[in-house]
Amino acid sequence: MADRRFHPETLAIHAGQIPDAATGSRALPIYQTTSYVFDSADHAASLFNLQTFGNVYSRLSNPTVAALEERVAALEGGRAAVAAASGMAAEALALTTMLQQGDHVVAASALYGGTVTMLAVNLRRFGIETSFVDPTRPEAFAEAMRPNTRAVFAETLGNPSLQVLDIAAVADVAHAHGVPLVVDNTVPSPFLCTPIAFGADLVVHAATKYLGGHGTTLAGIVVESGRFPWDNGRFPGMTEPSPGYHGVKFYETFGDFGFTMRARMESLRVFGASLAPMSAWQILQGIETLPVRMERHCANALRVAEHLRSHPQVSWVSYPGLPDHPQHELVRRQMRMVDGKPGASGLLAFGVKGGLEAGVRFIEAAQFMSHLANIGDTRTLIIHPASTTHRQLDEAQQRAAGVTPDMVRISVGLEHIDDILWDVDQALDDASARR
Amino acid sequence: MNDDIPTLRRILKSCRTIAVVGLSAEWHRPSFFAAKYLQEHGYRIVPVNPRYDKVLGERCYASLRDIPHPVDMVDVFRRTADVGPIAEEAIAIGAKCLWQQLGVHNVEADARARAAGLDSVMDRCVKIEHARLFGGLHWAGVNTGVISAHRPL
Numbered sequence: 390m391a392d393r394r395f396h397p398e399t400l401a402i403h404a405g406q407i408p409d410a411a412t413g414s415r416a417l418p419i420y421q422t423t424s425y426v427f428d429s430a431d432h433a434a435s436l437f438n439l440q441t442f443g444n445v446y447s448r449l450s451n452p453t454v455a456a457l458e459e460r461v462a463a464l465e466g467g468r469a470a471v472a473a474a475s476g477m478a479a480e481a482l483a484l485t486t487m488l489q490q491g492d493h494v495v496a497a498s499a500l501y502g503g504t505v506t507m508l509a510v511n512l513r514r515f516g517i518e519t520s521f522v523d524p525t526r527p528e529a530f531a532e533a534m535r536p537n538t539r540a541v542f543a544e545t546l547g548n549p550s551l552q553v554l555d556i557a558a559v560a561d562v563a564h565a566h567g568v569p570l571v572v573d574n575t576v577p578s579p580f581l582c583t584p585i586a587f588g589a590d591l592v593v594h595a596a597t598k599y600l601g602g603h604g605t606t607l608a609g610i611v612v613e614s615g616r617f618p619w620d621n622g623r624f625p626g627m628t629e630p631s632p633g634y635h636g637v638k639f640y641e642t643f644g645d646f647g648f649t650m651r652a653r654m655e656s657l658r659v660f661g662a663s664l665a666p667m668s669a670w671q672i673l674q675g676i677e678t679l680p681v682r683m684e685r686h687c688a689n690a691l692r693v694a695e696h697l698r699s700h701p702q703v704s705w706v707s708y709p710g711l712p713d714h715p716q717h718e719l720v721r722r723q724m725r726m727v728d729g730k731p732g733a734s735g736l737l738a739f740g741v742k743g744g745l746e747a748g749v750r751f752i753e754a755a756q757f758m759s760h761l762a763n764i765g766d767t768r769t770l771i772i773h774p775a776s777t778t779h780r781q782l783d784e785a786q787q788r789a790a791g792v793t794p795d796m797v798r799i800s801v802g803l804e805h806i807d808d809i810l811w812d813v814d815q816a817l818d819d820a821s822a823r824r
Numbered sequence: 825m826n827d828d829i830p831t832l833r834r835i836l837k838s839c840r841t842i843a844v845v846g847l848s849a850e851w852h853r854p855s856f857f858a859a860k861y862l863q864e865h866g867y868r869i870v871p872v873n874p875r876y877d878k879v880l881g882e883r884c885y886a887s888l889r890d891i892p893h894p895v896d897m898v899d900v901f902r903r904t905a906d907v908g909p910i911a912e913e914a915i916a917i918g919a920k921c922l923w924q925q926l927g928v929h930n931v932e933a934d935a936r937a938r939a940a941g942l943d944s945v946m947d948r949c950v951k952i953e954h955a956r957l958f959g960g961l962h963w964a965g966v967n968t969g970v971i972s973a974h975r976p977l
Binding site: 391392393395399400403404405407408409410413415432435438439440441442443444450452455456458459462463467468469470471472630636637638641642644646649650653 | 828829851852854856857860861864926927949952955959960961962963964965966967968969970971972973974975976
């Protein structure tokens with residue numbers, strides 16, 4: 390009899406955590422410890438040689454953090470995962486494990502501003518070049534590939550312009566060149582979309598956002614599909630004896646979770662951006678309710694998008710859940726259906742008539758919608774990307790990222806929909822009133 | 825091949841003596857990793873490799889037929905094409921399980937072993953499956969597939 394394939398609602402509560410062996414505790418204990426005793430010198434040697442699985446030091450692994458890692462790996466349909474201190478730390482962990490000096494990355498131009506900066510500025514300082522391309526054109530990824538390209542990077546739903554990645558088409562481009570597709574799946578969360586099912590090889594998350602869901606805790610995670618052939622000759626770090634870990638060949642030894650082991654034992658061990666157990670526990674509290682929260686985020690965001698589209702003070706609305714969004718068919722193909730409609734998550738962007746000035750007035754006039762730089766909270770959040778999250782980008786980069794001067798981004802929360810629409814209306818009235 | 829969780833648990837609980845065909849004596853090779861792990865978890869390892877006299881403190885035999893005592897499981901670290909004769913020997917010496925390691929998947933050998941009444945597993949690692957079902961692998965962030973409201977056994 391084949392093992393049961395559990396639904397995401399069940400995995401969100403159970404995956405990665407069975408009752409504690411020592412105490413029977415049903416809820417996940419918080420293992421607030423830096424280190425773990427060895428049973429003997431031989432046990433210590435086996436652990437350091439990776440011949441036995443176990444915990445040595447919480448910079449490498451921790452039982453509370455492991456529950457988060459396994460749960461997200463299960464939700465994403467991946468083989469294994471490794472957590473990091475933030476979403477940016479997770480991206481850096483994935484890319485610095487995979488890449489070295491002289492390598493090249495093809496990345497979507499519509500990305501979170503911090504990610505653009507990491508690729509365009511920070512990694513470039515270490516000799517890793519990135520070409521940015523239009524994420525809505527899979528052929529643009531193909532055109533930018535070079536012999537030294539070693540990764541393709543994109544977001545499922547680009548933040549904040551909400552362009553949709555055709556994951557299967559871009560995965561085909563990456564695989565034709567023998568390189569992995571890395572997808573940031575923060576905005577949909579694994580409940581609405583699982584990029585691995587469409588061919589992605591690695592998935593990264595700012596778990597800070599919808600996974601945690603309450604705006605309390607920073608966390609990131611890297612999930613490995615287990616399907617990428619790291620022995621195709623382009624990734625010697627996966628197949629040759631590791632100089633950073635006394636000669637272990639990670640792909641040969643650990644197979645379909647070899648990348649995760651290498652990320653943990655080489656990169657996390659030395660760069661050290663590990664997740665704290667207390668933070669992992671808080672994110673896990675959020676994940677237990679991820680499915681019900683995402684359904685409400687989607688329903689509320691669709692109502693807000695429809696409302697804004699017919700509002701006289703609004704010049705344009707971008708929400709992938711609207712049937713006239715230019716990529717709506719792709720959304721239907723890639724996203725889970727929520728109440729008979731494709732779940733397009735809780736982010737939308739719109740332009741206030743009157744441009745930059747009116748946009749800023751809208752934000753300042755909101756009563757309970759919070760003006761801050763985060764997404765995926767229970768609270769409705771609003772921001773003006775051009776002057777905040779994407780401020781470090783020059784005008785051309787902003788345009789490529791889909792950020793216009795009049796753009797306001799809303800992360801629609803879980804308040805009552807009538808109250809959200811009321812706050813939107815009164816803030817728009819204020820923004821349009823002559824002063 | 826039958827490799828659902830209850831079957832793997834039963835195999836790993838009932839098989840206590842494991843002949844490891846193709847076991848290397850080099851510490852960083854996967855076969856050595858797996859055998860050392862199994863030794864540490866209470867299994868008796870019987871090395872099978874004509875190149876060595878002794879591995880992991882156990883006498884090493886040139887072939888399965890040379891082993892003078894019963895063997896529960898035959899764990900195969902050899903190329904897929906070479907598994908056929910090993911399966912025949914496993915059946916001949918009365919082993920209860922033929923286990924082909926990760927990357928080894930000889931379908932004919934699998935069918936032959938099952939027809940002779942053996943449990944048969946392909947393309948999986950004994951160490952990884954043990955750690956997946958009895959604890960350990962979870963700490964490495966791996967998706968174990970274990971969903972349960974019972975304490976680990």
